Amino acid sequence: MSRFGTLPRRLVHLVIILFGITLVTFFLLRLIPGDPALAILGSSYTHQRAVAIDNTLGLNQPIWSQYGLFMGRLFHGNLGFSFFYSEPATTVIAQHIWPTVFLIVYSAVLAALISLPIGFRSGLHRGGYTDQSARVFFTVSFAMPAFWLGIIFILIFSVNLHVFPLSGFGHGFFGHLYYLFLPALTIALGFSTVLVRSLRAATITTLQAEFVDTARMKGIRWSRVLWKHVFRNAVLAVVAVYGVNLAYLISGTVLVENVFSLPGLGTLLVSSVSNRDYPVVQGVTLLFAVLIVSINLLTDIVQAALDPRVGQEIGA
Amino acid sequence: MSTTWATSPSELLLKAATKAAGRRRSVTRRRLTLIVGLAMLGVAILAVTFAPLLASASPTAIDPLHPLAPPLTPDHLLGTDQYGRDVWSRILYGGRIDLAIAFGATSVTLVGGTFIGLIAGYIGGRVESVLMGLVDLFFAFPFLVLVIAIIAMLGPSIFNMFVAIWLTSWVSYARIMRAQTVVAKKQQYVLAARALGYGRLRVMFRHILPNTASAVIIFSMVDAVGNIILAASLGFLGLGAQPPSPEWGAMISDGQNYMLSAWWLAAMPGLAVVFVGVAFSLIGDGLADLLRAGER
Numbered sequence: 001m002s003r004f005g006t007l008p009r010r011l012v013h014l015v016i017i018l019f020g021i022t023l024v025t026f027f028l029l030r031l032i033p034g035d036p037a038l039a040i041l042g043s044s045y046t047h048q049r050a051v052a053i054d055n056t057l058g059l060n061q062p063i064w065s066q067y068g069l070f071m072g073r074l075f076h077g078n079l080g081f082s083f084f085y086s087e088p089a090t091t092v093i094a095q096h097i098w099p100t101v102f103l104i105v106y107s108a109v110l111a112a113l114i115s116l117p118i119g120f121r122s123g124l125h126r127g128g129y130t131d132q133s134a135r136v137f138f139t140v141s142f143a144m145p146a147f148w149l150g151i152i153f154i155l156i157f158s159v160n161l162h163v164f165p166l167s168g169f170g171h172g173f174f175g176h177l178y179y180l181f182l183p184a185l186t187i188a189l190g191f192s193t194v195l196v197r198s199l200r201a202a203t204i205t206t207l208q209a210e211f212v213d214t215a216r217m218k219g220i221r222w223s224r225v226l227w228k229h230v231f232r233n234a235v236l237a238v239v240a241v242y243g244v245n246l247a248y249l250i251s252g253t254v255l256v257e258n259v260f261s262l263p264g265l266g267t268l269l270v271s272s273v274s275n276r277d278y279p280v281v282q283g284v285t286l287l288f289a290v291l292i293v294s295i296n297l298l299t300d301i302v303q304a305a306l307d308p309r310v311g312q313e314i315g316a
Numbered sequence: 317m318s319t320t321w322a323t324s325p326s327e328l329l330l331k332a333a334t335k336a337a338g339r340r341r342s343v344t345r346r347r348l349t350l351i352v353g354l355a356m357l358g359v360a361i362l363a364v365t366f367a368p369l370l371a372s373a374s375p376t377a378i379d380p381l382h383p384l385a386p387p388l389t390p391d392h393l394l395g396t397d398q399y400g401r402d403v404w405s406r407i408l409y410g411g412r413i414d415l416a417i418a419f420g421a422t423s424v425t426l427v428g429g430t431f432i433g434l435i436a437g438y439i440g441g442r443v444e445s446v447l448m449g450l451v452d453l454f455f456a457f458p459f460l461v462l463v464i465a466i467i468a469m470l471g472p473s474i475f476n477m478f479v480a481i482w483l484t485s486w487v488s489y490a491r492i493m494r495a496q497t498v499v500a501k502k503q504q505y506v507l508a509a510r511a512l513g514y515g516r517l518r519v520m521f522r523h524i525l526p527n528t529a530s531a532v533i534i535f536s537m538v539d540a541v542g543n544i545i546l547a548a549s550l551g552f553l554g555l556g557a558q559p560p561s562p563e564w565g566a567m568i569s570d571g572q573n574y575m576l577s578a579w580w581l582a583a584m585p586g587l588a589v590v591f592v593g594v595a596f597s598l599i600g601d602g603l604a605d606l607l608r609a610g611e612r
Contacts, residue, residue, distance in 0.1 A: 013452075017452060020449070021453070024453065025465075028465055028469055029469065031466060031470055032469045032470075033470065139594060139601075140590060142597060143590050143594045144545075144586070145548050145565070147568070148552075148590075151572055151582045155583070159579075250461065254458075255549055255553070269465075270464065270554075272468070273464060273467065278468070278469070281468045285457065285462065289457045292458060
């Protein structure tokens, strides 16, 4: 059996999920109570404009052909027209994508840097100093709203200590690194809760594995056993958790971008809600969903590449 | 078939907690976590129930002589906001909204999701494929983004926030319950019940449900933390409770504008969220320890 044995089935599943995603985003627009044209136009409603909108959205056609229209446009990379920005929704979204991507990657890296040492140490010395304090710290931080933590960070580091900027995105790579440090840290702390606990549990399980005893009996130095055998296997178990929870990072990003006024997709999403810019809302939702599905697939592939057993276990 | 694809962070947290918990900790210590959590939640519930007795002013009363008074000012324990409204009173009354969401949203999704998971797991076949496919589909969206998108379409309000949560967050329960049911289905007590000729409904609700409910109940506590934070987050973004109402997230959002001069406006309501969140977390941890230990 090949190590990527279940991948073809995964791909079929992927296509079905992608199809479902388009269905959900399409039907989102149907949730608008009453007349969508009226909701979009608000006080500037006139009959001509309403008819124009009905035509652009295809609202005057039967629902299945509306979906066909939606899908046809989607394959041409057309997410509809942003009524608020008077530009294609794809253009608007493309303008806001970079800060979000930067923030997601940045906080994912920070989260790994924070949680790998803490989680591993907590697992090695159960009930020890690190374990106890991490437990308390992360119980509290799990209950903290990300946006509130962001504000507290601004209060401490920007308003009082003047170490980091209040808001904004900065210029150049290092400018981004500097400006986005607090936002990324805010998201990373929330994310770390899950990672630390998973890595701790994985470390504890791995320590009890027979191959650890074997390695010790062979006379390998303990530090080497820890690094080469325990750590690597424990981290392997957390890779899945890590990939799957990148979805969680996206939720964090939406909130934190709004706290720090970053020009990303999260702020765009929220402002589009109040602007009733439905095509943009639809587009951002679709984009995030596709992003998550791709990350999940990537996680599966990475996992199968790292650990030959994975591909076969899932098939069973 | 359901796969190992996306799972919510809270589910994973729960798994990690229950895996590592238990053996080493004594019974009293386990109970202690639960008791402290219950006590904290009790305090919060009593405080918001008896808000009129504890509050020093009406949550919307304006005190034009003392705008932005710092905490520990006489008559204003936690200070006042830009209109001179008492922050402590607003937190008490706002807690009614946030706690109502925690209970209202969580209980409905707990019951609905459990029911769906039970049916999918027990009946199996095509029903299971369809229901679990739906669950996988929902997991493909970032939870917050989907909730925001639904609220965007329905219009921002507290009720639509409930609807958005109801529509989306049953999936975790369904997934957990289905997994439990699939395992239980092959166990002897279920086989015995079926051999006795009991009907499907009776086996599902009288036999499987009572024996497997602990997992979803523990999870509902973690979920309640998530819902409290979600309610506050949506209030903060202006998509939940609307401004004059003293919802905690809306208060924090309001306070962010006065961050430079009045830190307490944003800080205090957040502490309230953390307090209630920690309470639910501790109850969840305590229940997990207690119920899992009982299963061994």
